[in-house]
Amino acid sequence: MLLRPVSYSVLRVRTIHLALQALQTWEELMMSNDPLFKQWVDGNPFIMALENLKLTEPELMSKLEERDDLQAGFSGAPESIRRIGLSKKFFVPPEYSYELYERIYHLMLVGYLNRHPKTDDYDKYLHDIDAGKQSIKNVPKPTSLVDAGTSMLMLGRSGHGKTKEVDKILSCFELNNHFHPPSEETGGRRVPQVLWIKVFIKSTSSKRPFLLSILNAIDEKLGSNLASRLPSATVGDEIIYVIKMCRMVGLGMIVVDDVQFVLNANKTKDAKKLTNEFLEDLYNDLGIPMFFIGTPEVTDLFADKNQPEQTERRLISDGLFRVQDYTADSATWNELVEATMLNFLGLQRDWLNQNLKSMLFYYCEGNVSKLKRLTEFLLTEKQKLTKKNLPERIYHAHCETHIRSESIKPKLKGLQVVSSIDKQVKEVAAGTKEPSEPIPVDAKLQARNERVRAMLDQDMEVE
Numbered sequence: 001m002l003l004r005p006v007s008y009s010v011l012r013v014r015t016i017h018l019a020l021q022a023l024q025t026w027e028e029l030m031m032s033n034d035p036l037f038k039q040w041v042d043g044n045p046f047i048m049a050l051e052n053l054k055l056t057e058p059e060l061m062s063k064l065e066e067r068d069d070l071q072a073g074f075s076g077a078p079e080s081i082r083r084i085g086l087s088k089k090f091f092v093p094p095e096y097s098y099e100l101y102e103r104i105y106h107l108m109l110v111g112y113l114n115r116h117p118k119t120d121d122y123d124k125y126l127h128d129i130d131a132g133k134q135s136i137k138n139v140p141k142p143t144s145l146v147d148a149g150t151s152m153l154m155l156g157r158s159g160h161g162k163t164k165e166v167d168k169i170l171s172c173f174e175l176n177n178h179f180h181p182p183s184e185e186t187g188g189r190r191v192p193q194v195l196w197i198k199v200f201i202k203s204t205s206s207k208r209p210f211l212l213s214i215l216n217a218i219d220e221k222l223g224s225n226l227a228s229r230l231p232s233a234t235v236g237d238e239i240i241y242v243i244k245m246c247r248m249v250g251l252g253m254i255v256v257d258d259v260q261f262v263l264n265a266n267k268t269k270d271a272k273k274l275t276n277e278f279l280e281d282l283y284n285d286l287g288i289p290m291f292f293i294g295t296p297e298v299t300d301l302f303a304d305k306n307q308p309e310q311t312e313r314r315l316i317s318d319g320l321f322r323v324q325d326y327t328a329d330s331a332t333w334n335e336l337v338e339a340t341m342l343n344f345l346g347l348q349r350d351w352l353n354q355n356l357k358s359m360l361f362y363y364c365e366g367n368v369s370k371l372k373r374l375t376e377f378l379l380t381e382k383q384k385l386t387k388k389n390l391p392e393r394i395y396h397a398h399c400e401t402h403i404r405s406e407s408i409k410p411k412l413k414g415l416q417v418v419s420s421i422d423k424q425v426k427e428v429a430a431g432t433k434e435p436s437e438p439i440p441v442d443a444k445l446q447a448r449n450e451r452v453r454a455m456l457d458q459d460m461e462v463e
Contacts, residue, residue, distance in 0.1 A: 043185045046112040046193055046250055053173055054105065057098040064093040064168045069343035079379050082344050086376055091164065092339065094332050100154070100321060101169050104291065107150055107318060108173070108195060108252040111289040114145050115250070117186045124189060126248040129229075136229055141240055142247040145287040153259075153292045153316040155299070156323030159369030162293055163257055170196055170255065178222055193250035194221045200257045205274045207235050211242045218249055243286055253289045260294040280315065289318075326366035328358065333366055340375040351387050359391065363398040363409055373401040 041047050055063065068074065068089040074082070117123065122142045128134035156162045173195045180191040197217035201210065208230075215227035226245050231237050246254070262274045283290050292298075292315065326333035337360055341347045364370040377397040378385065385393055395411050402408050 040113055042116060042118075044112060044116045045180045045183070045185050045191065046115065046117070046252070047109060049175060049180070049193060050105070050108055050112065050173075050195065050252070053175075055101070055172060060098055060101055060169075060172065061093050063172055064091065064097055064165075066091040067339070069339055075343050075346040079382065083376060083379050086340070086344055086372060086379070090339070090344075090372075091168065092332055092335050093168075094161070094165065094323075094326075095330075096323070097165065097169070100165070101172070103152060103318070103321060104169060104173075104253070107152060107289040107291060110150050110318075111252055117180070117189065117191045117250075118184075119187075120145075121187055121189065123191050123248050123250060125244075126192060127190075129248075130224070136241060136244065137231070139244055142244060142287070144285075150318040151283060151290045151292065151315055152318040152321060153294065153298065154321040154323065155294060155296055157325060157367065158295050159367045160323055160325065161368045162323055166255065166257075166291075166293060167198070170198065191250060192222060192248070193252070194218060195252040196255060197221065197251065197253075198255040198257065201259055201261045201274060205261065207274055207278060208238060210274055211238050214242055214254065215245060218245060218251070222249060239282060239285070243282075246286060246288055251288050253291055254286075255291045255293065257293045259292040260297045276315070283315070292316075326368075328361045328366070330366070333361070336368065336371060337361075340371060344375055345378055345385065347385065347390075348387075351390065356390070359394060359412055362412060363394065370401070374398060377401050 066089050068085050069082075074085070077085075114120075125134060125139045129136055129139070154162060154166070175193065175195060178192055178194060180186050180193060182188050182190055197214065199210065199213040199217055212227055212230060215230060218224065219226050230241055256279075259279075262276055262279060279290075326336075334357070337357055338352065341352050341356075341360075342349060360371065360374075364374060374394065374397045377400055378393060381393075381397070383393065391412070399408050
């Protein structure tokens with residue numbers, strides 16, 4: 001039987017956050033038993049289904065993590081197996097995972113508070129439409145809901161793993177059955193519920209394909225055929241149709257990825273193109289929470305002095321979740337480095353010293369995608385790695401996994417430690433145009449660096 005040791009990330013959660021988690025669990029229990037909270041929920045089956053899926057932090061981290069590389073003998077497996085494992089079976093959840101999970105949970109919870117099937121019976125039209133008794137065109141538009149829709153924006157650099165992280169968290173909110181049986185709480189109806197759907201925005205997206213993607217995502221969950229009924233009429237009619245469908249199926253949240261292609265300061269007069277104004281209007285009329293994911297370019301929209309304040313208020317009403325690149329001393333980053341170097345590349349443990357870790361951080365800049373690309377290149381290259389040729393092979397992999405010359409960093413001279421005391425050296429390197437040239441090091445700076453390192457080795461304080 002293969003042994004699967006507990007990874008560092010799960011162990012970290014179970015130890016450091018144990019007391020905090022106990023407090024959080026108790027607070028959640030008290031909230032669920034709170035008279036006011038019970039009054040708000042009032043047996044709402046949408047919220048009850050959501051609460052039944054709630055996870056503690058250790059439970060979530062265990063579900064998110066994928067570490068097939070920890071299985072005995074993995075480092076000696078064929079190169080093709082390790083490449084598949086790196087691409088499909090390797091995920092170390094970041095430290096912010098549970099915070100993001102709770103923010104997403106809160107979005108859906110708040111969105112369902114004012115949508116109780118006992119009083120909001122809009123879903124009844126779905127049965128009539130499926131039975132052919134009612135035309136979607138003749139179904140009245142759903143009534144506006146007070147404070148039903150909230151929104152959140154998640155920002156992070158490309159390659160940090162935002163999409164995969166969100167996808168794995170969303171997979172923890174999957175219902176086994178998307179229909180609630182008739183009961184007093186459902187108003188005696190068989191009520192549908194789709195907790196979330198996720199759609200993408202492309203750089204050339206227009207409104208109709210975007211609206212179709214929403215309906216296709218709902219059809220995938222329910223096994224329905226709503227997208228085929230989207231009217232070929234005006235954009236306004238299409239939007240109304242989508243809003244009707246989202247409200248009928250008890251949708252909890254729409255996740256919109258790659259939103260940077262729309263949320264920018266560039267104006268367009270093309271009525272068919274997606275714009276931030278279009279998303280604002282959809283959000284206002286939908287009455288369902290929306291979760292946007294994008295890169296830092298999105299901030300250009302909010303920085304535009306001509307942009308109305310309401311754009312920010314509407315599109316990030318529930319706050320901004322900013323994902324930072326990993327730092328060199330991040331526990332998750334170091335776990336990623338150890339896994340890729342030791343388990344996937346099969347390096348000897350004593351090779352992975354602080355110098356090599358600093359070199360990897362210098363070339364990869366704390367970016368998960370860059371680290372994985374570098375690792376995969378070294379796997380496919382099939383050249384034997386030795387302690388002596390490792391720095392050269394890593395730099396070669398760094399160059400070969402970037403197309404834009406400005407993305408290629410200057411070559412480090414040997415195994416140099418990249419730390420805060422080397423900041424001046426890094427700044428010089430950043431301005432160097434020829435990556436093959438060694439970094440010029442000031443003699444006085446080098447002497448000072450050596451003195452500081454010597455003092456650090458002796459556990460002395462540096463003034």
